[in-house]
Amino acid sequence: MSTLVIVEHDNKVMQASTRNVLTAALQLDNKPVLLVVGFECQAVAEQAAALAGVHSVWHVDNSCYQHQLPENVSQLVVSIASSFDAIVAASSTYGKNLLPRIAAKLDVAQVSDVIRIINQDTFEHPIYAGNALETVQVLDEKKVLTIRATAFNATTSAQEPCCIERIDTVFTQTKSVFIRHELSRSERPDLANAKIVVSGGRGLQSAEKFKIIEELADVLGAAVGASRAAVDAGFVPNDYQVGQTGKVVAPLLYIAVGISGAVQHLAGMKDSKVIVAINKDEDAPIFQIANYGLVGDLFVLIPQLIEQLKNDK
Amino acid sequence: MKILVAVKRVIDPYVKVRVKSDHTGVETQHIKMAMNPFDEIAVEEALRWREKNLATEVVLVTIGSDASQETLRHGMALGADRAILVRSEDALCSLNVAKILQKIVASEQPTIVMMGKQSIDSDNNQTPQMLAALLDWPQATYASTITLNGEHLQIVREIDGGLETLEIQLPAVISTDLRLNEPRYASLPNIMKAKRKPLDIIELATLGVSLKQHIKVLTVNAPAVRSGGIKVHSVQELVDKLQHEAKVL
Numbered sequence: 001m002s003t004l005v006i007v008e009h010d011n012k013v014m015q016a017s018t019r020n021v022l023t024a025a026l027q028l029d030n031k032p033v034l035l036v037v038g039f040e041c042q043a044v045a046e047q048a049a050a051l052a053g054v055h056s057v058w059h060v061d062n063s064c065y066q067h068q069l070p071e072n073v074s075q076l077v078v079s080i081a082s083s084f085d086a087i088v089a090a091s092s093t094y095g096k097n098l099l100p101r102i103a104a105k106l107d108v109a110q111v112s113d114v115i116r117i118i119n120q121d122t123f124e125h126p127i128y129a130g131n132a133l134e135t136v137q138v139l140d141e142k143k144v145l146t147i148r149a150t151a152f153n154a155t156t157s158a159q160e161p162c163c164i165e166r167i168d169t170v171f172t173q174t175k176s177v178f179i180r181h182e183l184s185r186s187e188r189p190d191l192a193n194a195k196i197v198v199s200g201g202r203g204l205q206s207a208e209k210f211k212i213i214e215e216l217a218d219v220l221g222a223a224v225g226a227s228r229a230a231v232d233a234g235f236v237p238n239d240y241q242v243g244q245t246g247k248v249v250a251p252l253l254y255i256a257v258g259i260s261g262a263v264q265h266l267a268g269m270k271d272s273k274v275i276v277a278i279n280k281d282e283d284a285p286i287f288q289i290a291n292y293g294l295v296g297d298l299f300v301l302i303p304q305l306i307e308q309l310k311n312d313k
Numbered sequence: 314m315k316i317l318v319a320v321k322r323v324i325d326p327y328v329k330v331r332v333k334s335d336h337t338g339v340e341t342q343h344i345k346m347a348m349n350p351f352d353e354i355a356v357e358e359a360l361r362w363r364e365k366n367l368a369t370e371v372v373l374v375t376i377g378s379d380a381s382q383e384t385l386r387h388g389m390a391l392g393a394d395r396a397i398l399v400r401s402e403d404a405l406c407s408l409n410v411a412k413i414l415q416k417i418v419a420s421e422q423p424t425i426v427m428m429g430k431q432s433i434d435s436d437n438n439q440t441p442q443m444l445a446a447l448l449d450w451p452q453a454t455y456a457s458t459i460t461l462n463g464e465h466l467q468i469v470r471e472i473d474g475g476l477e478t479l480e481i482q483l484p485a486v487i488s489t490d491l492r493l494n495e496p497r498y499a500s501l502p503n504i505m506k507a508k509r510k511p512l513d514i515i516e517l518a519t520l521g522v523s524l525k526q527h528i529k530v531l532t533v534n535a536p537a538v539r540s541g542g543i544k545v546h547s548v549q550e551l552v553d554k555l556q557h558e559a560k561v562l
Contacts, residue, residue: 069479070442071451093472097454100407100442109406109527112437122531127435131330132339135531175451176481179467183475192473196561220562228491238457238471238492244436245351245491247473253561263329270539274559276551282544291542291559294551304548309562312552 001120003029006077006089006098007036009044011066016193017090019154022051024147026155027117028086031055035080037073039066049161057164064170067178068094072171074101079169081106081142085120091146092192099146108140115151129244129267149192150250150271184239186224191240194223196253199242199269200235201227203258203279203298210235212302213257219309225249225269227259243268258298261286278302315370316359317423318393319414319444320352322377322384323434332535339533348384351429353391355489357496358459359427360392367461368425370394374417376410378402382512389507390499396510397421401517407435409524411443416522418448423484425466430455430488441488451481454488 003025008015018034025032034048037060045059058080064072077098081087087102089095091113103110115133116124122137123145191197198220200213210230217224225247226240242249244267254272259265261277261284269275270289277290278298287293294301324330324339325347331340348356362368373388373396375381385396399413418426431438445452453459453468460467462480470477471490499507545551555562 074446093455093470096438097442097452100439101446101452103439104408104411104443104446107408109408110437110439110443111528112439126536127533128324128330128339129433129436130536132332133534133536135534137529137531138527139529140527174482176453176479179478179480181475181477232492237475239473239475244433245431253555253559264326274555274561275539275542276555287544288541289539292551292554293542293544294546294548295544301548305552308548308552312556 001029001085002083003032003086003088004080004084005032005034006087006095007034007044007048008090008092008094009036009038009041011038011041012043014044014047015090015092016154016190017092017149018048019051019156020149020152021088021090021147022053022155023152024114024117025088026053028120033058033084035077036060037065037076038068039063045164046161049164050158051155052157052159053155054159054162056162058167059164060167060169062170064172069173069176069178070098070101071176072173073098074105075171076169077102078105080167085141086143086145088145088147091148095146099144103144106142106144108142108144109138110144110146111136111138112146113148114145115148129263130270131263148248150248184237188217189221189223191223191225191242191247192249194249194251196220196222196255197225197242197249197251197269197272198222198255198257199225199227199259200230200257201259202229202233204230204235207235209299212299216255216302216306219306227262227265256286256290257302259286260284261289314368314425315372315421315423316362316368317372317374317418317421317426318352318355318359318388319426319428319440320356320373320375320384320388321349321432322346322375322381323349323432326350326433332533336532336534338530346380346383348387349429349432351431351433351489353496354491354493355427355429356388356391356393357494358489361494372397372421372423374399374414376401376405376413376517385512386507387499389510390504391497392503394510396512398512398514399517399520400514405524406528407437407439407443408527410440411447412522412524413517413520414440414444415447416520425483425485425487427487427489430490441486445486448486450485452486452488453479453481455490456487457490457492459487459493
């Protein structure tokens with residue numbers, strides 16, 4: 001079952017989730033092809049070619065793909081789709097924006113957030129914010145899937161780089177024009193791939209007081225997340241949000257501070273290996289799923305925790 | 314400018330969802346239903362455009378059983394001018410929903426189609442993008458700010474790394490994200506008024522759209538339950554447990 005993996009990148013660096021999506025693709029096909037489409041993105045093609053198990057990389061490089069807008073990237077993928085039985089990408093905002101457009105142009109269904117590949121046409125994915133898991137069989141010949149990266153291990157081993165084939169198909173479009181990005185820059189690990197995540201909620205009270213979460217994260221070398229309540233209140237930017245409609249994370253350790261544990265938040269973190277909850281309300285739902293709960297005033301406890309971790313170093 | 318807003322009736326977001334014992338789906342009998350919260354944001358945005366005289370008419374559309382009339386009445390109580398129900402008892406995949414909406418777009422000729430970025434039941438996040446593909450219109454998903462700029466829309470989108478600003482041509486499909494606006498509540502007089510607003514019912518079979526089954530649901534299961542852990546009584550105990558019991562520090 002020949003499988004195409006659409007690689008997410010910023011023209012310089014391949015997204016880490018590509019490694020997880022590749023693991024999923026290898027369950028469908030032992031010779032997956034990775035598509036790198038962008039502008040001046042040769043470095044990304046080379047990174048992709050060195051991932052163990054990749055059969056070949058198709059590299060499409062043109063200024064019209066610089067911002068990888070779905071209007072023409074979908075046309076490009078549709079133009080090469082006849083070579084493949086399955087087209088997959090990460091279920092990030094990039095993948096979720098692009099793949100439905102491709103599927104509709106191919107007149108086939110799309111399955112979102114695949115967490116398990118049962119066989120070549122049957123997949124499991126969460127619905128209702130992860131409160132139910134649905135197993136679906138795709139009746140179309142071509143499968144178009146977004147893959148939930150946290151449900152598959154990352155392919156970490158390397159190989160002698162496979163061949164990179166250059167494709168020069170150009171689809172220009174003027175319906176949608178990129179203006180600018182305002183991206184959060186941080187020295188901290190990426191939220192989606194961090195081993196430890198520290199998240200803050202409404203209990204932090206203000207953007208100023210939220211800094212205590214960042215301080216704790218820095219002592220632990222952790223990424224910083226937030227509940228929807230904290231984002232809506234303007235404590236932190238939107239891309240910090242963990243939950244049903246934000247990012248889904250599954251780190252080794254997730255520390256939820258001042259987060260009550262709404263279903264929408266739990267959907268984004270309940271697959272973490274170890275969960276710690278710190279909250280003043282002992283009846284907060286977050287304690288029902290936490291391995292370790294600590295009841296108390298976070299503004300007293302977090303400075304203590306920071307102090308203790310510093311002393312242990 | 315006419316704005317068409319597609320809405321969906323879903324289980325109320327504050328209801329605890331339970332998987333049916335026969336694993337065919339989730340319990341919906343005698344369960345409180347509501348308009349998909351993301352769609353409510355789309356309705357609110359369209360209404361604000363009309364109030365600012367950027368739009369002249371806000372039309373709602375949904376696909377579903379007669380019970381979905383309630384969702385449309387709610388949208389008209391918020392302020393939408395009229396509504397269309399495409400009546401169907403079938404569970405439809407996103408592609409089939411997009412094909413039905415494409416037909417409605419052909420007859421209604423809106424300049425903008427808006428809807429929530431995902432419905433909180435299936436969580437698919439597909440229909441707006443699929444509709445844009447079928448219409449060959451540009452798409453602006455996960456919108457958190459929308460500004461009309463002559464013949465173009467300037468849209469700020471919420472993406473994984475932060476925000477992205479696009480300028481797109483009209484007509485266009487927009488999917489709305491959480492922080493676009495805060496939806497209003499319906500007032501009692503408006504709820505009464507909504508009962509007299511026009512609600513057209515179209516049988517799916519008469520719409521002349523050819524649909525086939527693309528996806529078959531085999532089973533629906535409850536996820537593994539995470540067992541609750543223990544309460545620790547001090548920061549010291551917590552750090553000790555994380556180091557020596559969980560071994561994650």
